[in-house]
Amino acid sequence: MNEIKAVGLLGGGVIGAGWAARCVLNGLDAVVCDLDPEAERKLDEVLANAERAYRKMTLAPVNRRGKLRVTRDIEDAAAGADFVQESLPENESVKIPLLKRAAAAARPATIIGSSTSGLLPSRLQAEIAHPERFVVGHPFNPVYLMPLVEVCGGDKTSEAVKARAVAFYGSIGMRPLMLRKEIDGFIADRLMEALWREALWLVNDDIATAEEIDDALRFGPGLRWAFMGTFLTYRVAGGEAGMRHFMAQFGPTLKWPWTKLMDVPELTDDLLDKIVAQSDAQAGHTSIRDWERLRDDCLVSVMQGLRGHDFGAGAVLKAYDKALFDRAHGTETQEDVDPKQPLRLHSARVLPEWIDYNGHMTESRYLQVFGDGTDALLRHIGADADYHARGFSYYTVETHIRHLREVGVDAALHVTTQVLGADEKRIHMFHSLYESKSETLLATSENMQLHVGTAGGRACAAAPEVLSKVQAIANAQAALPVPEGAGRAISMPSPKA
Amino acid sequence: MNEIKAVGLLGGGVIGAGWAARCVLNGLDAVVCDLDPEAERKLDEVLANAERAYRKMTLAPVNRRGKLRVTRDIEDAAAGADFVQESLPENESVKIPLLKRAAAAARPATIIGSSTSGLLPSRLQAEIAHPERFVVGHPFNPVYLMPLVEVCGGDKTSEAVKARAVAFYGSIGMRPLMLRKEIDGFIADRLMEALWREALWLVNDDIATAEEIDDALRFGPGLRWAFMGTFLTYRVAGGEAGMRHFMAQFGPTLKWPWTKLMDVPELTDDLLDKIVAQSDAQAGHTSIRDWERLRDDCLVSVMQGLRGHDFGAGAVLKAYDKALFDRAHGTETQEDVDPKQPLRLHSARVLPEWIDYNGHMTESRYLQVFGDGTDALLRHIGADADYHARGFSYYTVETHIRHLREVGVDAALHVTTQVLGADEKRIHMFHSLYESKSETLLATSENMQLHVGTAGGRACAAAPEVLSKVQAIANAQAALPVPEGAGRAISMPSPKA
Numbered sequence: 001m002n003e004i005k006a007v008g009l010l011g012g013g014v015i016g017a018g019w020a021a022r023c024v025l026n027g028l029d030a031v032v033c034d035l036d037p038e039a040e041r042k043l044d045e046v047l048a049n050a051e052r053a054y055r056k057m058t059l060a061p062v063n064r065r066g067k068l069r070v071t072r073d074i075e076d077a078a079a080g081a082d083f084v085q086e087s088l089p090e091n092e093s094v095k096i097p098l099l100k101r102a103a104a105a106a107r108p109a110t111i112i113g114s115s116t117s118g119l120l121p122s123r124l125q126a127e128i129a130h131p132e133r134f135v136v137g138h139p140f141n142p143v144y145l146m147p148l149v150e151v152c153g154g155d156k157t158s159e160a161v162k163a164r165a166v167a168f169y170g171s172i173g174m175r176p177l178m179l180r181k182e183i184d185g186f187i188a189d190r191l192m193e194a195l196w197r198e199a200l201w202l203v204n205d206d207i208a209t210a211e212e213i214d215d216a217l218r219f220g221p222g223l224r225w226a227f228m229g230t231f232l233t234y235r236v237a238g239g240e241a242g243m244r245h246f247m248a249q250f251g252p253t254l255k256w257p258w259t260k261l262m263d264v265p266e267l268t269d270d271l272l273d274k275i276v277a278q279s280d281a282q283a284g285h286t287s288i289r290d291w292e293r294l295r296d297d298c299l300v301s302v303m304q305g306l307r308g309h310d311f312g313a314g315a316v317l318k319a320y321d322k323a324l325f326d327r328a329h330g331t332e333t334q335e336d337v338d339p340k341q342p343l344r345l346h347s348a349r350v351l352p353e354w355i356d357y358n359g360h361m362t363e364s365r366y367l368q369v370f371g372d373g374t375d376a377l378l379r380h381i382g383a384d385a386d387y388h389a390r391g392f393s394y395y396t397v398e399t400h401i402r403h404l405r406e407v408g409v410d411a412a413l414h415v416t417t418q419v420l421g422a423d424e425k426r427i428h429m430f431h432s433l434y435e436s437k438s439e440t441l442l443a444t445s446e447n448m449q450l451h452v453g454t455a456g457g458r459a460c461a462a463a464p465e466v467l468s469k470v471q472a473i474a475n476a477q478a479a480l481p482v483p484e485g486a487g488r489a490i491s492m493p494s495p496k497a
Numbered sequence: 498m499n500e501i502k503a504v505g506l507l508g509g510g511v512i513g514a515g516w517a518a519r520c521v522l523n524g525l526d527a528v529v530c531d532l533d534p535e536a537e538r539k540l541d542e543v544l545a546n547a548e549r550a551y552r553k554m555t556l557a558p559v560n561r562r563g564k565l566r567v568t569r570d571i572e573d574a575a576a577g578a579d580f581v582q583e584s585l586p587e588n589e590s591v592k593i594p595l596l597k598r599a600a601a602a603a604r605p606a607t608i609i610g611s612s613t614s615g616l617l618p619s620r621l622q623a624e625i626a627h628p629e630r631f632v633v634g635h636p637f638n639p640v641y642l643m644p645l646v647e648v649c650g651g652d653k654t655s656e657a658v659k660a661r662a663v664a665f666y667g668s669i670g671m672r673p674l675m676l677r678k679e680i681d682g683f684i685a686d687r688l689m690e691a692l693w694r695e696a697l698w699l700v701n702d703d704i705a706t707a708e709e710i711d712d713a714l715r716f717g718p719g720l721r722w723a724f725m726g727t728f729l730t731y732r733v734a735g736g737e738a739g740m741r742h743f744m745a746q747f748g749p750t751l752k753w754p755w756t757k758l759m760d761v762p763e764l765t766d767d768l769l770d771k772i773v774a775q776s777d778a779q780a781g782h783t784s785i786r787d788w789e790r791l792r793d794d795c796l797v798s799v800m801q802g803l804r805g806h807d808f809g810a811g812a813v814l815k816a817y818d819k820a821l822f823d824r825a826h827g828t829e830t831q832e833d834v835d836p837k838q839p840l841r842l843h844s845a846r847v848l849p850e851w852i853d854y855n856g857h858m859t860e861s862r863y864l865q866v867f868g869d870g871t872d873a874l875l876r877h878i879g880a881d882a883d884y885h886a887r888g889f890s891y892y893t894v895e896t897h898i899r900h901l902r903e904v905g906v907d908a909a910l911h912v913t914t915q916v917l918g919a920d921e922k923r924i925h926m927f928h929s930l931y932e933s934k935s936e937t938l939l940a941t942s943e944n945m946q947l948h949v950g951t952a953g954g955r956a957c958a959a960a961p962e963v964l965s966k967v968q969a970i971a972n973a974q975a976a977l978p979v980p981e982g983a984g985r986a987i988s989m990p991s992p993k994a
Contacts, residue, residue, distance in 0.1 A: 148713065399987075
């Protein structure tokens with residue numbers, strides 16, 4: 001599906017580390033070139049944040065993590081890469097010579113991308129070998145979560161390379177925006193910069209503090225900009241009368257003295273001190289790491305909220321989810337499994353947010369892991385995303401869980417599954433949940449799945465190819481003993497004699 | 498709690514109707530002055546949208562709806578009002594004489610607020626009676642959902658009136674931002690205007706279309722601005738090195754030619770035509786009413802997502818929710834719970850992230866809601882946080898769920914609980930999950946709770962006061978029939994004859 005297997009990342013700062021996390025969590029191998037002696041630690045911290053966020057973001061089995069390696073040698077990073085992404089300081093005199101070295105070391109077909117937020121691709125590509133494969137892919141922080149990547153070619157960039165870059169960025173869950181023209185600052189940063197200059201004026205003139213300006217955004221227009229931009233917001237505000245009416249009504253404010261952007265505030269020491277002091281006051285005693293996690297949690301929640309409406313960043317997440325489920329299907333079937341034993345098709349790890357007030361994994365997360373085990377079995381027999389698209393699915397109609405032991409945060413878990421019976425409409429299965437390291441049985445779940453046509457929500461017979469697969473498993477496992485706890489009903493013990 | 502019972506609204510356009518909806522849904526009576534013969538229809542449409550959004554936004558029982566009346570007479574709107582809010586066209590020659598009439602008709606203590614998005618309060622208040630009670634309260638569209646209201650006094654506005662206005666806007670679920678100084682365009686609109694001017698230049702110069710600009714915002718910086726503003730976003734991006742480092746690194750872009758805001762684009766017919774055509778292309782065949790509902794749905798989901806983190810607009814919503822519940826609580830405790838019936842102790846709403854690939858609530862969320870129901874029962878019998886602190890808890894050892902019907906996003910749910918048996922170490926309970934509006938039974942869950950000493954994780958007898966409470970419930974409910982599905986084991990149906 002994706003021609004890119006290995007990426008070379010030039011620079012391991014905030015942006016480069018974000019690319020590393022996004023790539024590795026999407027199953028790509030990454031070699032990061034960074035001279036910072038602390039590069040490994042910093043990359044690991046960003047990767048930990050990113051893994052945490054991905055587990056919250058998607059229920060889909062995230063790809064097998066790619067390999068991450070740090071090098072001090074730019075040629076080493078570029079030589080084996082299918083895609084090179086440069087995230088070095090925003091300075092042509094730094095970027096141009098290092099891009100030239102990377103391009104010389106890379107295979108001629110390797111795309112050379114740059115994360116520059118504002119330098120012109122025609123200037124950056126001018127001196128590199130095979131300049132037609134150079135393209136800007138400007139991401140936003142945190143790169144592992146933010147969907148937008150602005151794609152911009154220079155004079156020499158080929159159309160084919162632009163298309164390949166768009167496909168690559170899309171394949172790792174991003175939303176590429178192909179630019180029509182190259183321009184300093186591209187689009188998003190020009191909008192951000194205009195707002196930022198106005199914000200600096202407001203602080204400079206003591207109209208508002210940093211915190212008040214942030215509040216004016218996040219309780220107001222920022223909420224709408226999260227899913228509609230400025231044009232659509234205004235159009236909708238214009239109501240039935242439409243955009244022309246809106247422009248006629250509010251056009252005149254363009255002539256009013258509502259911004260000071262006719263010139264640029266001087267970044268004096270006084271202004272700088274004021275901003276730093278206000279920013280410190282706003283951030284309080286919360287550490288940057290905690291702010292990062294709060295930012296990621298909020299981003300994930302906003303995108304998940306929008307996913308329900310299949311709109312904006314929510315539509316990007318929904319498509320990404322589907323791609324992850326589809327990919328998981330591909331790899332699973334290749335693993336050889338002994339069909340006579342309970343099938344081991346699903347693994348998970350206990351996340352901090354799965355812990356309840358007793359300090360153990362909360363009961364509903366047991367069912368979540370069991371449900372993921374059910375989904376893994378269903379994909380295994382071909383009841384996958386394509387099957388759903390054809391209008392069929394299995395619904396759980398009954399579940400019986402026995403909680404045998406508690407489990408704490410970070411434990412590695414796996415589920416084994418025994419098919420106790422299957423007919424054309426039903427699958428009767430029995431899952432066992434283990435703590436993987438000690439192979440301790442934590443819980444069991446017996447469930448009945450009913451095959452349905454999703455349009456009418458009514459039971460119907462499974463497709464023959466699905467039925468034959470599940471019956472083959474049931475037959476192969478028929479010699480296994482009925483697991484302890486199967487067929488059990490809940491009751492109080494008899495009163496003591 | 499709130500001194501304001503009745504509001505007089507001058508103008509029933511998009512903003513005035515939004516105020517009417519917010520006030521009426523917060524239990525206030527509103528008289529709207531508008532000369533439009535279609536004012537009633539337009540108000541009813543906005544109110545319908547607002548009610549729809551509120552039902553999704555909060556589980557709390559929304560206040561009894563206030564009365565809404567339309568008048569053509571400005572004195573009629575102002576005379577009986579505890580608070581007058583003016584939302585007339587943005588033109589001093591319209592606002593000033595009408596504000597003067599309203600102030601003359603209103604009681605002297607009545608606050609006169611203005612929704613102006615940019616005119617100066619000192620000029621608007623100059624000629625009115627008792628100018629000290631005039632204040633700007635600048636809201637954002639849709640007024641019934643957007644938290645922000647910029648509060649700004651003029652030269653003559655008293656501090657007491659500012660404080661009363663802040664309290665009033667807060668009491669109807671808004672987030673007042675008190676401005677330090679009066680300034681054309683206040684804060685949020687200055688930021689919006691700066692961005693808007695840049696956006697117009699990008700269209701004017703054919704760098705990007707309206708849709709592309711909106712995409713650059715909503716897949717990028719707009720997502721972050723929904724919960725952090727620009728200063729905190731940059732601070733966090735600066736990482737460990739802090740705000741001074743960030744400013745040092747990115748300060749220089751202020752000198753770069755990244756905006757064209759040194760002057761203002763001329764709104765020629767050509768530019769106007771281009772914007773209208775691009776906006777039409779972007780909006781497609783979706784009607785404005787549908788766009789409005791999508792906007793509201795997205796706003797609600799974003800705020801609900803942030804509520805989980807008690808941050809930004811989510812913190813506003815959480816506090817509002819609590820206030821609504823507290824207000825309702827006064828009434829609830831007076832309702833007698835019939836101890837002979839299944840207890841209704843827990844409600845929930847289906848969140849977007851609870852939805853699986855089938856478009857329904859995923860199975861583990863059923864158990865989450867049931868588990869919350871179990872916790873509610875445990876708190877009800879005194880096995881609460883204090884009890885845990887004493888080293889005791891109940892653990893779920895066995896659960897049997899029957900999934901009877903699917904449920905979609907936003908549905909309101911509640912759980913009723915029957916105690917089937919209890920001894921000193923066990924509680925055997927049976928939950929029923931309903932979709933609250935239609936009282937449709939969605940699922941049942943039978944479970945066995947084991948009382949444990951949390952230090953050793955071993956079963957032990959419950960404290961006498963807890964035991965007596967749960968046994969009292971079991972005795973009171975003893976006459977209820979055993980619920981359908983209790984005591985059930987899972988099995989395949991017998992093969993057909």
